[in-house]
Amino acid sequence: MSVLKRDYYEVLSVSRDADDNVIKTSYRKLAMQFHPDRNPGDHEAEEKFKEAAEAYSVLSDSQKRASYDRFGHQGVSGASGAGGFDTNGFPDLGDILSDMFGDAFGGGRGQQQRRNRAQRGDDVRYDLELTFEQSMQGLSADIQVPRLDECGRCHGKGAEPEDGIVTCPICKGRGEVLYQQAFLQVRRTCGQCGGRGQIIRRPCKECKGEGYQRRERKLKVNIPAGVDNGTQLRLTQEGQPGVNGGPPGDLYVITSVKPHPVFERLEYDLHCRVPINLAQAALGTKVDLLTFDGLQTVNVPEGAQHGAKIRLKQLGVPKLNSNGRGDLYVHIAVSVPQKLSREQRKLMEQLLETLPAENEPEDKGLLDKVKDYFL
Ligand SMILES: [Zn+2]
Ligand SMILES: [Zn+2]
Numbered sequence: 497m498s499v500l501k502r503d504y505y506e507v508l509s510v511s512r513d514a515d516d517n518v519i520k521t522s523y524r525k526l527a528m529q530f531h532p533d534r535n536p537g538d539h540e541a542e543e544k545f546k547e548a549a550e551a552y553s554v555l556s557d558s559q560k561r562a563s564y565d566r567f568g569h570q571g572v573s574g575a576s577g578a579g580g581f582d583t584n585g586f587p588d589l590g591d592i593l594s595d596m597f598g599d600a601f602g603g604g605r606g607q608q609q610r611r612n613r614a615q616r617g618d619d620v621r622y623d624l625e626l627t628f629e630q631s632m633q634g635l636s637a638d639i640q641v642p643r644l645d646e647c648g649r650c651h652g653k654g655a656e657p658e659d660g661i662v663t664c665p666i667c668k669g670r671g672e673v674l675y676q677q678a679f680l681q682v683r684r685t686c687g688q689c690g691g692r693g694q695i696i697r698r699p700c701k702e703c704k705g706e707g708y709q710r711r712e713r714k715l716k717v718n719i720p721a722g723v724d725n726g727t728q729l730r731l732t733q734e735g736q737p738g739v740n741g742g743p744p745g746d747l748y749v750i751t752s753v754k755p756h757p758v759f760e761r762l763e764y765d766l767h768c769r770v771p772i773n774l775a776q777a778a779l780g781t782k783v784d785l786l787t788f789d790g791l792q793t794v795n796v797p798e799g800a801q802h803g804a805k806i807r808l809k810q811l812g813v814p815k816l817n818s819n820g821r822g823d824l825y826v827h828i829a830v831s832v833p834q835k836l837s838r839e840q841r842k843l844m845e846q847l848l849e850t851l852p853a854e855n856e857p858e859d860k861g862l863l864d865k866v867k868d869y870f871l
Contacts, residue, residue, distance in 0.1 A: 508523055644736050646737055653707060734747035763822065764812050772800070773833065
């Protein structure tokens with residue numbers, strides 16, 4: 497090592513206030529240019545490569561960089577690898593090297609860890625269609641969920657229990673192989689075993705080496721009253737089993753509700769339309785309505801107008817996660833008779849003479865409203 501070290505900013509040809517991206521880009525360029533694989537036997541390139549890596553290891557770390565800015569090389573002495581270094585000592589070096597040379601560099605170790613890491617099982621979605629009545633009342637549904645269960649014979653290993661698995665002969669069970677590349681010692685995932693360190697010699701007879709079996713699992717699901725289209729019910733840990741001892745995923749039951757011929761749901765309220773005739777509207781009437789709470793008598797007051805709403809409190813949809821219920825709205829539709837008997841016509845004509853004619857246009861007619869809307 498030379499006694500006089502070059503300034504790190506100078507090494508990376510960046511200004512002292514360069515941001516992280518600029519520093520990284522510059523380092524990348526130098527690393528590519530001076531990498532030993534591209535300059536075999538060139539000692540100067542090797543030194544430049546190391547120098548750049550050292551500079552980058554300091555300037556890419558905000559703490560080290562701050563210390564370097566205040567105290568110079570002394571502030572970060574010991575931070576860099578003098579002599580032979582491995583790729584792990586330098587942030588992003590593995591990343592940069594694998595950009596250039598593919599997965600042979602750097603990635604191997606992480607990959608192996610990924611393979612053996614405990615992983616949570618996948619979540620499973622189950623679509624459940626309900627009748628409108630079922631959504632109002634709730635139910636206990638028997639469902640069959642396809643699920644991958646760990647194979648009982650091999651316990652998920654995929655190999656015959658006795659002698660199905662052997663230690664990988666290439667990596668001797670380490671999952672990675674080390675080799676020397678120029679002055680770099682490189683770890684690479686073992687190609688033979690894919691980093692597992694073991695290989696399957698004889699696949700499990702039961703699951704044909706898959707490690708799991710497809711099963712239909714029967715489950716009882718309590719569907720609460722009040723579910724709607726798209727309501728999600730989560731059943732914790734009823735999804736796919738985990739990998740390498742991880743917990744199982746969750747099961748999501750997603751409901752869809754068939755429409756009802758009479759009632760329409762809006763949030764937690766129900767709406768329906770009840771036609772009454774002219775005379776009923778004028779005189780008031782009682783209408784029997786079959787609701788989800790049995791037969792209810794709806795009192796239509798005297799002089800009910802077309803489109804009037806009558807509210808039946810608490811006869812709507814039960815609210816999820818609370819005790820309340822929505823309301824039921826009866827929309828009154830006044831129907832005008834299209835055909836009259838002779839007697840009815842006579843009565844109507846009498847009515848016409850006695851009823852005041854109120855044909856003044858209303859203050860704001862429909863057209864005005866339409867105009868207001870567009871202008
Ligand atoms: Zn098996
Ligand atoms: Zn191996």
